[in-house]
Amino acid sequence: MSSAPLAVTQRLGYLLKHAQLRLAELAEPLYAPLGVTGRQLALLTLFGDGPARSQQDGAARLGVDRTTMVALVDELEAKGLVRREVAPGDRRKRLVLLTPEGERVREAGAEVTRKAEALLLEPLSAEDAERLRAALHQVVRAE
Amino acid sequence: MSSAPLAVTQRLGYLLKHAQLRLAELAEPLYAPLGVTGRQLALLTLFGDGPARSQQDGAARLGVDRTTMVALVDELEAKGLVRREVAPGDRRKRLVLLTPEGERVREAGAEVTRKAEALLLEPLSAEDAERLRAALHQVVRAE
DNA sequence: TATTGTTATACTCTATAACTATA
């Protein structure tokens, strides 16, 4: 009844972790010249895309605690890439807005992200690469 | 020249991280009755599969530091799931071997891993699920 | 000299608890 032994390198947990490690290896050196980490760039992408978001809203979307978000926004603020603004209509909330410099870094970073992803996906055909992204999206969505 | 803005939820880094988070959410409650974490089960899978490995060998394969491996093996040894044995031929090396109990937990865990993966992959067709695993494998291998 | 395992230590990441201000 038990099928063939699932070697550790075949487990999804292993594959997901190592794919992430490899992507980070490829991407971080490319981000470095921009003066930001991949994490920080993800935040710029999050807050620079669509209508202004509060810290809490961003934290929920990124899957981190709101106390973690405070520190992350602090970093970006110290670099002059974002500013906090009291939300009109609810003075408890802080909207996180990109500065012009933050916007520039976000755009440059998006280009770099595409490059790093292309490097990671190099061994796959364009079709399989798109299938991989779509499959991950479906799996993550089902929350 | 810059294509459409790549929303943060479309980035591979985001997708890989959240797929991992979701898998852990699904799997950990199933592992708990076995008295081990997913991490520990991964180690049992690693050391229980194929010829005996040294700690260093296992660390390299798992992508962790050798000092980290010491602590991980300590945990399993304290639970009576593995034992260390001096490697014949090189007295510096310690082979990590599964005890009978460790072997039992490994087998039960493999079954549970399959179940958790099936839950994660539920939204995909069997064909797409296999494609996902194959694509990740290719991407990780290219090291 | 180099490698394996080990220990002590420090660093990063993250969350929990308690506080302030607003609602």
Next chain:
DNA sequence: TATAGTTATAGAGTATAACAATA
């Protein structure tokens, strides 16, 4: 009373440096 942001603190998880045993 409840929520958003903040601070202080503590807990994982991990790596670096230094040491002992062995090669």
